[in-house]
Amino acid sequence: MRLDRHARHAFLGLGPLTLAAAALPALAQIPAQTPVTPAGKEALAVLEEAVAVPTVEGRGQVPVLADKLKARLLAAGFKPGEVAFTPVGETGYLTARYPGRDRKAPPTLIIAHMDVVEAKPEDWERDPFTPVIEDGYLFGRGSLDNKGDLAMVMATVMKLRREGWVPAHDLVLAFSGDEETQMASTAAMASAIAGAGKVDLVLNADSGGGTLGKDGKPFVYEVQAGEKTYADYRLTLSDPGGHSSRPGRTNPIAAMGTALEKVWAHRFPVQVSPLTKAYLEGSAPSAPAEVAVAMRAIAANPADAEAAAALSARPEYVGVIRTTCVPTMIEGGHAPNALPQSVTANVNCRIFPGNPRAKVMETLKGVIDNPAISIEFIDNGTLESIESPLRDDVMKAVATAVHQRAPGLAIVPGMSAGATDSMHFRSKGIPAFGVSAVFMAPGDEFAHGLNERLPLATIDPGVKQWETLLRTLLK
Template identity: 40%
Template sequence: MRAISAALLAAAAAITATGAQAQTRQLRPDQQRYRALLKEMVETNTTVTTGSCTDLATKIAGHLKSAGFADSDITRFAVPEHPKDGGIVVVLPGSSKTLKPMLLLGHLDVVEAKRADWTRDPFAFIEEGGYFYGRGVADMKAMDAIWVDAFMRMKEEGYRPKRTIKLALTCGEETTWAFNGAQWLAANRPELIAAEFALNEGGGGDTDGKGKLIAQQLQVGEKAVQNYRLETTNPGGHSSVPVPDNAIYELAQALTRIQAHEFPVELNDTTRAYFTQTGTSRKDEVGAAMLAIVRNPGDKAAEAILNTDRGFHSMLRTTCVATLLEGGHANNALPQRAAANVNCRIFPGHGVEETQAKLVAVIGDPKVTVTLVPPVRPLAKTPPMDPKIIDPMTTLSARYFPGVPVVPAMATGATDGIFLQAIGIPTYGVPGSWYDPDGNGAHGLNERIEARGVYVGRDYLFDLIKAYAG
């Protein structure tokens, strides 16, 4: 039986390898090189526990030097306390003395992935059924590889842009307590990444889950993320003589009040544009509700319809949710302490202290303390809907994705763009590669991205960079 199983596995592997080779042969030479670069990136572990962004940054620097970049064009950075969390900044100088630089931003780190939970090895780059599989292919190594590949191609072509183009690939975006390279650059080397604007993750195409591209999103703004610790304490005692004052019960009541609380509906320029354009294109109840909420944010009937979609629900307000729980110290003792982490995604324009005060008011119990959990991120700022930025994206999109609308959207999560916004660099998530409605397994199991979408997105973004750079 073991011999038969081994033979079957070997045969399956041979079929998969043959299929991958056939797919590779159909690619243009430049696409084959890009695919090899993406494979290397995915197969370089960059998780915060066992991986190293520094190793991947070293490999990237080697590719850029081979393409013709000088050492003076490349800046490697890391701090002694976090030697594995290094990053890289690269500059392609422009000819204009008046145009300000543009910046391409990406993070090299990925979320943890356990081999036992995955169908495939998360750190093996696998192409199967028209998809690339592996940790980071969707978030966001496919885009990282597009940025690096674009720099290599431009250098090898002898392309000299009018506008200086900068590339910053950093570590720490996926883990709030880790060293964050984008934050460090903004605080310690702002001149290195100074730019008129930046292009980042957060945009991209939406499909209907059946292969049809229905929209291209342009991310304009994002929520701020902040964690809060809720804690209750009590003298405790023997569990055989319980008392009404119980740390676990008090914490549970506080969490129940947060669960029941809805932050009010809010709109800004980005979300108004999103709901207006998306609502106009939809001919259903949801589309009508989108238009109604734009006309009147207090329309409870429209809000109720939109709240049935968790993405729309989050886009309309600040959200706070319990994510971690701890409490008690023995099976036969009354709890002396209970605590929970509440993760908030804060609508632009509201501060972390303001949200903290709101949580205290919602809980309404002085026995429950609410404290900020470091790090405290900058206040979320929404970049302007600047035609100089928006128009090239929509013009190129019409060529690459005819009939597909480009819709501005606010990210309900958070990216490293928040650190650039804080130092005056408007940051936008670009259209390009597309994603399925289920999120493609990003941060979860069996992460994937459609190969065709990556190749088309790569060509689109290469032309977009040149459109901005001149």
């Protein structure tokens, strides 16, 4: 249900890569490379252990995985009082506090999620909950989303703790247990942490990350610093109905069709934020020429109608520059030979950060311009999104860590279309940055899908990336 790390491929900036990915063979030409460093091997061991626990909603397995992670942290030197699992219904969240030199300073959080999307064994080529290493990948549900980065974070902090490294201030691991579904554990975790005092920032292991080009070489690294607000609106129209042989003047299906046509045709105003400006400027050099021109033009002048039209014509870019609302479902009528008595439709919006959902609803009302049609917001627990102002210290530390494995790689801040755990922190005013250490080809992206897999070659450099990021940011 949630869009998270794969959204960066589906949504932002990767138009040319998306095309390139279609031409890739089923398995990209990544050399089989199992980890050779002790930390990389430990990350793989954590990952294999984690994949084998089916932390799918309803199976009550998140506490089982949390127990295993807790045991590993304690064995690496964390004190019992520093690691806690808090149940939330059948799931829950795990926190581990790594004490820093300044115990009073606001902590830095690393968030990830322990739960995974359902996977039906009969649909998969291999059992989704048995980790299988093949062709340079680890296959299994959650191997990518999000147990891969979770395992790399675990291995990194265990290594640092064993080595006696002490961060500048406290570092807190905060792993949620239902990110893919209700986010109740995330909400509880964010409230508990924010309630306990100020938080410096959140590093999210479940978004951002590196993309490999057609040649298998790193192409771009994205730091997720914002996401659009998700919103569904239900439109309802009723009518007395009657026999279809005697039509009157009104027909709710026809009227709803007119309303939805107007919604479909409506263009929300172009918006450019500091984040999307940095994204547009940073992505232009690697975009096709005509797209690059439009990106630069919009970044310089959001009122450039020609550039807006050029970007809006491309599904992979339209969402970058404006709120989008589209009809996604419709239901109406009750018999082939009866005038319909009611019709309902769903309009799904991805709202540019900073715009209240109530304001978008008012806009839709105005666009529809039919007082007989009622419109209501459907609350599915997602929150209104704000973007995190880019922080120099974070971007510099990310650059140091990323450039170690990929010298000179373009690092671009980005906004994703979906909702990750970050929104629960951003909505509390805590800046959050998606800094996954997974580098992969778009063609290898199977999060939420069949035969999900993680390229093994990303583990050693990924662990190193996390280590350098933490050592730089918290030195």
